[in-house]
Amino acid sequence: MKELVGSCSVCGREIYCHDGFLNGIVNEDKTISCFDCHEELKGKRDRSSANET
């Protein structure tokens, strides 16, 4: 069972739900990111927060 949920807000890759498992991340602002972009965003966020503290 594979269902199209949406597309990555960063790279536009299609995000599917496989048997209830989403091959991406739903962000707090309801946008969807693939794992690759999520890792990249998370890394950027970590770096920026590290600069702030």
Ligand SMILES: [Zn+2]
């Ligand atoms: Zn992506």
